[in-house]
Amino acid sequence: MDLLGFTIILVKVLVVFAATMLGVLVMIYAERRVSAFMQDRVGPNRVGPKGVLQPIADGIKFLMKEDLVPEKVDKPIFILAPAILLIPALMTFAVIPFGSSINLFGREIALQVADVNVGVLYILALTSISVYGIVLAGWSSNNKYSLLGGLRSSAQLISYELAMGLAVVSIILLAGSLRLNDIITDQQGSFFSWNIFRQPLAFLIFLIAVYAETNRLPFDLSEAEQELVGGYHTEYSSMKFAMFFMAEYANMITAAALTVTLFFGGWDVPLLDEGSLGLFGTLLSVLSFLLKMAFFLFLFIWVRWTFPRFRYDQLMRLGWKVMLPLALFNIFLTAGYLTLKALG
């Protein structure tokens, strides 16, 4: 690999990393502001204009706080757990294309850190790792609430990962590839070629599963403040505590990006050929990607302040008895459709 190629990749990594972290900050601010508006409140409005510097202030506060490690915890794991949670969350974004390719320095640069041909698999694998962070945090805390939170999280993950994977399978069937770029290309063209219209059931299952994956309300049983006093992060403080939340928001961003990529044509702008517009087309595609993502991020917050938390048994029933059969049924439908199409 030449130096330029290496530099380009390095820049892409840095840009994606920085963008994700900035996204986390924006999300923290947005979450508080939006929730306040939905409750007829004002929300943070003191730090900076309209309170936009609030997340920075929060970050500084977290850094200044005493980093407490309780006496009876399993120290190495206790310290490692937040990192195990945060790193995969940040890594997931690597395979997601966030714009059409661009011509610079005489070569075509894809707006994507790595164009992996098993991108979907990569994403599913990494998001599964993140649950280890929660389970280990819960277990190492040596606290019954934390342990329960961790256990719930792992059980939740198994039941929803499955449905989510199966929902994605129907998309893969349509695209015929595990590469995310192929999936986007498959959706290009008319407005109705987006997978949301072709696979509404898969979208529904995927969306619900994503909420469970990111431990967001109404599926945040691993935190469950009212029952579990904070769940897996009960014993955490200072920056380690903050890392859990950074991971949560990073996960949300990734999940939103994935939803957009799989069901909303990714960076695709309908009825437009971005490639023919040059740099402007690329910018347009990135903007389109960001807008779509923003909607789903808003939906995350919106849902959180609308629905109450599920009971644990309801969660399990929904996962195993409703979503899994539905996903299987969807695969069957898709496969049947494709077979019929192939047969002519």
Place this chain on the structure above:
Amino acid sequence: MKSNGKPKPRFTFEDPERVEQIFSQYPDKKSATLPLLHLAQSQEGYISNSVIDSIAELVDCHPAVVMDCVSFYTMFYTKPHGRNIIQICQTLSCSLNGADELVDHVTDKYKIKPGETTADDQFTLMKVECLGSCGTAPVVQMNKEYHESLTKQKFDELLAEFE
């Protein structure tokens, strides 16, 4: 009894025989209190503290008991008074029938408040408790006589007799 260091003026009856006679009328010394007070008042004109002390000594009781008796009866005067005493009944029937107006009338006429004596020592005005003539209210006792069912005019006429 106790004095504040100063020797008090002593009172003696001018007529010791009369005193003896009064005592002889009663089996109990204390019963002589009232006649002795009358005797002393006729001699002095009013009941002074020294009178009370000496009568208390005579009847063998505390001065406070004698004072209790003196203050009970309106015909005993504890202060020097004018030649004529106007006693206006203040109790219910008389009060309802205009005794207060009579008092105000005298006050206006002679510029004396109840309990005071005119400058020329002619009249002393007094408000008293029930004189026992409620049927003919209002009642005024001039010296020792009752004047009943008085109106302002009648009262003026009455006062004119004594001026």
Place this chain on the structure above:
Amino acid sequence: MATIVKSYEPTFWDKLYLPALMRGLIVTFRHFFRKNVTIQYPDQKHIPPEGYRGLHRLNKYPEGRIKCVACEMCSAACPADCIHIIPGPSPWDGGKERYPVRFDIDLLRCIFCGFCEMACPEEAIELTEIYDFSDYTRDDLVIDKEGLLEVYDLTKDQNYYTKKNLSKASSVNTSIDT
């Protein structure tokens, strides 16, 4: 006799839950655009309604004499046992012959029920609209007679929070040496 109440039979759409979820989302979304009800507290003062039971005060007669006669009815009525009075003969001529030499209210114990106000035969103790009287120590939250009389001066015009000059108002001092 038991009456049988027919339970509600959910329809197909009810069982699907999605319309209900949508309605829920619409409700919160509408609120997103509503006018917010927040009062920016330290900048903007909340004006309590008539009859609000806040900090106590001891009333005075127009000539400046304290109304309280230290009858201790308030402390007898107090369910939190937070009023402590030491009575004494009043230094003024005429009128009531008794007044409180000391009159302490432990604001940390007080539950602001207003029984003292109701028990008072002289209309001397009253609860005012003042609600912001926090302090740094427990001792400073025992308000004494002078403090209570000062509260009267601050609140007698019924405009503690409405008057423009808040600088004086914000200096309610419960920490006068007790």
Place this chain on the structure above:
Amino acid sequence: MPLLKIDGKEIEIKSGTTVLQAAEANGIEIPYYCYHPALEIVGSCRMCLVQVEGMPKLQVSCNTFVSDVSSDRKVDGKYDMVVHTQNDLVVQERKNILEFLLLNHPLDCSVCDQAGECYLQDYSFKFGNAHSRFDENKRVRPNEFLGSQIVINHNRCIMCSQCVRFTQEISGTSELFVEARGYNSKIAVLEDNPLDNLLAGNVADICPVGALLSTDYIHKNRIWNLKKQPSVCQDCSVGCNVDVFSQTDQILRLTARENLDVNGYFMCDIGRYGFHRYEEIDRVLQPMVRKGDSFVSADWETAIQKTIDLIKKNKSNTAGIVSPFHTNESNFLLGQIFKDVLGSLPPITGEEITYPSGFRISADRSPNTRGMNDICEGIVEDLASKIKTQDIRTLFILDDGVDRKLDDKWKKIIGKMDSVIVLSYAMTDLAKLAHVVLPGHAPLEREGTITNDKGRIQWLRPSLPVKVESKPDWEILMLVRNALDKKTEHFVELGEVMKKMGEKFENYAGITFFKVGNQGYSINGKSS
């Protein structure tokens, strides 16, 4: 014996008692103001009106006497008198009387010190009208001093004249009288004869309303804040029964408690205001041990050890000095420690006063001389010479307290001692000369029994909480006794000391707090 029927209840009572007494003895309440069992009956308040069948008008029950009637005049063939205290007529009449009494009575309960123990308040609440129909101006008169300690609030007076009769009959000094009559009547004194006798404080007690007030208690507190504890006055050997009213650790007033065998219904002002002596004394709150010319405070263990060391140094030449101010139990315990050499300091005496009613103030101003002599065998008459002849080197003294002023002779004797141990509540003259001061309890804080000069054992009850590190006197003596002789039995309660004392002295046999009770127990054999 005449048979009565009061409100349907049959009562047999001896001839000559009043209807009021008969009703009261049988738990039927008749309200009254002017009646007092120790005073002459006047029947002036009219509050105790009852209906007696066969009599045309309502009768004052305090002045209606019960007697046998001939059989043909008996009601229903067997009752000598049938009385109604609750029928409509009586109830209405009570309402009228109360309305009348309240005509000029101010509604100043909030300022009045009597509120809470005021009969006018109680009866108005119970029997009176809620509203007054009187809307004219009330009669207003300024307060007056009747004596140096008694103030009268004329407005509140209801002219029951109990106070006047008290000065005439009980104290016999007759300072008070009713001046004038009707609307103008009021309680007064002659200018040159104020109410300043030694029983003056009682008029404030017996006043049923807040008219007569003691300057000592006026505007001090409200009655419901105070804790009332029955106890015994310790200012002379009569031992008047008192109620001690206190709040937290402060005594606010003393009032006489009824005990017909000792003081009747009254007490003298010496005892009434005597508690002020203990307010500003230099209280000993911790055990003190002498170091050179000054004292240093020590803990109990050190102080007791020091005491033991001092006593053991001169074991045979140690004397104990008991005190007529201490309880029988303390004296008994000290007597047990120093069996052979026991004495007491010269007695404190004052003027003996006996009032016409028989109420007396004893010349012996110590409360427990009789008890001390009963309990301590072989008290030496002349302790001073005994000390010389026996070569006494160490003294253990129960201090008499603030009443004791030490004369030069005794100062000299004590100065000669090797060591002096004093059990005292205050830094008295005596305690200042001591080598060890053990902090005990003050009078009215002590618990135990004392015996008055007529041989009546009475129960002292602690009226105040224990101050700082002081201990009950008997407990201190117990500690010393146990430290001196490990074999002696250990008492945990005061009752055990009393039991032990009873075994030793026949007169005190079987005495318990329960037996002594509030009214005392006479060692001459008759119990109350």
